[in-house]
Amino acid sequence: MKEKVFKDPVHGFVYVYEPLILELIDSKEMQRLRRVKQLGLSYLTYHGGEHSRFAHSLGTYEVTRRILEGLDKKGQLFLSKKEQLLALTSALLHDLGHSPFSHSLEGVFSLRHEAWTNKIILGDTQVNKVLSKVGSNFPKEVTEVIKGIHSNKLIIDLISSQIDADRTDYLLRDSKAIGVSYGNFDLERIIRVMVPTKDGIFFRKEGMHSIEAYILARYSMYWQVYFHPTSRSGEIILRNLFKRAKALYKSGEDICLPNEFTNLFEDKLLVKDYLNLDDSVLFFLFQKWTSSSDIILSDLSSRILNRSLFKRIEVDSNDDDLYSQLSSLLVEAGINPEYYLELDCPSDISYDYYQPNSNHKKNPIYLVDKRGEKVELSQISDPVRAVAGKRVRYNIYYPRDLIEKVEGLAERFKNLLDSYK
């Protein structure tokens, strides 16, 4: 096959040499990812954050391809042709099952994207047909790599580890799209210091500083983008909006739901229904719900569309007492705390920075010296030790605009919060 290239803002070009990869890119299931934003509601904070999961998927493939090429040039690539293809296809397809606005939707409808990626790859889909050409067991192997349970640890580490093609691509891509420089690091240098082993990927000790830069990029992006309180506020409103819609539907209210969504609301979603979900069909629903007779449903919908978000106050602890006292204040004023008050902790989101000691299923980052001795990164790196596993913050989100409409409520709300500082 002649080389095929895709222009890419992060990597310059994405290079495709295998017809199989091209067929996967052209499949319906991959094309759906063009209609799902990579960063969900972050565009409410950073208007540049409109890039798609499709772009990130191609990028993850390209980083994997470059790592394999880099190892090959150094004579360290001990994967067969078929294993290389397995790594490349798994990288390309790793986010195939992502729903639009993943966290908000997944929580309410119990849709885990990992489970959907699995179902799509193994189901009656174009992607499955293409993968099956390699061998009848190939689709299953791809799901095993994505789930991190394949027997080849090296391939798993390429796609899903503390420094993998997925994370390196999204950090570079997200920071570039929104226009911040702190997500940047030297990917080429990191690839150069990789040491592939049968236990996974280690890094040469002399490359420590490029890895530190990567961990610090993760740390900054986590606090300033992924857990940004404005985007988080949008996610909370969206989750409560779905929660409200589902509660109304379950109690038999008419929420003007198009037939296409019935299976979603009845928890009977099939792969073909799932593949019809994207950002635009959900925006259509929100638009419809702005004229709903249910005040909560219409208010939360227009908040998302018009960026009228909840305000946030940082608190020191996740004290249940504080939450229940604030709830009572809202109830008194006729505001339903179930949809309008949230005590939020960052550990609820799927991004993290480096926490080598947590019981995370991913291995910590190991550096190896010339004698082959290995040491965990935070043991010898001061900046990594300084940020590793630190600091939990709690935030209270609430609708200040509604509170200000009720005489005296804003002041009582503030006094209560101050008493917990």
Ligand code: NI
């Ligand atoms: Ni990803």
